[in-house]
Amino acid sequence: MTAEAPRGADAPPELIQLLTPEGERVEHPDYDIDLTAEEVRSLYRDLVLVRRVDLEAVALQRQGELGLWASLLGQEAAQVGSGRALTDADMAFPTYREHGVAWCRDVDPVKLLGMFRGVNHGGWDPYEHNFHLYTIVIGSQTLHAVGYAMGIQRDGAEAAAIVYFGDGATSQGDVNESFIWASVFNAPVVFFCQNNQWAISEPLEKQTRIPLYKRASGFGFPGIRVDGNDVFACLAVTRKALADARSGQGPTLIEAFTYRMGAHTTSDDPTRYRVAGELEAWKLKDPIERVKAYLFKNQLADQEFFDKVDAEADALGKDVRRRCLELPDPGPEALFDHVYGAPHALVDEEREQYLAYLAGFETGAER
Ligand SMILES: Cc1ncc(C[n+]2csc(CCOP(=O)(O)OP(=O)(O)O)c2C)c(N)n1
Ligand SMILES: [Mg+2]
Numbered sequence: 001m002t003a004e005a006p007r008g009a010d011a012p013p014e015l016i017q018l019l020t021p022e023g024e025r026v027e028h029p030d031y032d033i034d035l036t037a038e039e040v041r042s043l044y045r046d047l048v049l050v051r052r053v054d055l056e057a058v059a060l061q062r063q064g065e066l067g068l069w070a071s072l073l074g075q076e077a078a079q080v081g082s083g084r085a086l087t088d089a090d091m092a093f094p095t096y097r098e099h100g101v102a103w104c105r106d107v108d109p110v111k112l113l114g115m116f117r118g119v120n121h122g123g124w125d126p127y128e129h130n131f132h133l134y135t136i137v138i139g140s141q142t143l144h145a146v147g148y149a150m151g152i153q154r155d156g157a158e159a160a161a162i163v164y165f166g167d168g169a170t171s172q173g174d175v176n177e178s179f180i181w182a183s184v185f186n187a188p189v190v191f192f193c194q195n196n197q198w199a200i201s202e203p204l205e206k207q208t209r210i211p212l213y214k215r216a217s218g219f220g221f222p223g224i225r226v227d228g229n230d231v232f233a234c235l236a237v238t239r240k241a242l243a244d245a246r247s248g249q250g251p252t253l254i255e256a257f258t259y260r261m262g263a264h265t266t267s268d269d270p271t272r273y274r275v276a277g278e279l280e281a282w283k284l285k286d287p288i289e290r291v292k293a294y295l296f297k298n299q300l301a302d303q304e305f306f307d308k309v310d311a312e313a314d315a316l317g318k319d320v321r322r323r324c325l326e327l328p329d330p331g332p333e334a335l336f337d338h339v340y341g342a343p344h345a346l347v348d349e350e351r352e353q354y355l356a357y358l359a360g361f362e363t364g365a366e367r
Helices: 037-062 076-083 099-104 109-117 140-155 173-184 212-219 231-246 276-283 287-297 303-325 332-336 345-363
Strands: 091-093 161-166 189-195 223-227 252-257
Touching: 037 076, 037 099, 037 109, 037 231, 037 287, 037 303, 076 099, 076 189, 076 231, 076 252, 076 287, 091 140, 099 109, 109 303, 140 161, 140 173, 140 189, 161 231, 173 189, 173 212, 189 212, 189 231, 212 223, 212 252, 223 231, 231 252, 332 345
Parallel strands: 091 161, 161 189, 189 252, 223 252
Antiparallel strands: none
């Protein structure tokens, strides 16, 4: 330990990496992954397509078609790698930024856009995709995930839950409480923290004095740091953590070390609080470029393949834009839908009152 190291710091953090930023494969004794050329091409396609959907959503917001958008730019590998590690039976609990995981769960991107356009309250059936609704209240979904995991544990299901949250969320009480519950009940849950270095304008050093993954040991379960810009490593590490959870070995905290390359949301201007050099340094670790380099170097894909993926991405961007603009505005009564799972007398009464109130404006009879 050097004189400058913070009190309590011990060994330097280990980072699981299977693919370097230059596209070189690295072996790791605990995290071997054997991907076919087809599987690597498929991961590359996922990464490119989710980045394209994200880009289109940012443009739509800038043109006034969405109220807000939270970009995943830079975090594609963390999301696609972990998302592709899930089985159909596993359940994912996202924040508001997990568009790449939504993609892996076959949620139509237009449904995500609908929420940010204000025409739905979530837009998809969580059980149809085993992908919970987006959660804005920071960290609260960790409690939902642990509760769900304890439920499937009691059902004896061959499944696990995975919950996504950010570096900033680790300072929330909910997240720490969920760690305790998961630990003492040995719940089949994977805590997937995307450490993108920022919580809006608050840097990582204001959240923690030790690497986040090391927090897990204090709660009594393993923590691991993975290169969040390495889709192979994210896939391998998440696969193992999920398998451990399903086989009764309890929770794991995965810290995916990555970077939010864009603004926090479209309402934010990161040039006010972070230096440009930081972004430039992370651009060299781009999650897509390294897979492309790997495919090229190993002659697993040719230019025709890359052109085809780019064309598919453009077509997807256009299609998402067109269908977003065509989304119907819901009637005001839709506000009362889905408050409960079944009809409810009080909600019905409130809906009627509200519609009568609105009708008053048309006739001028009621105020
Ligand atoms: C309980 C709660 N407090 C504050 C906020 C406002 N808020 C929205 S996003 C955010 C930062 C979250 O940072 P992090 O967990 O690192 O996730 P990231 O946005 O970087 O993915 C905050 C404080 C909120 N949504 N919920
Ligand atoms: Mg963050």
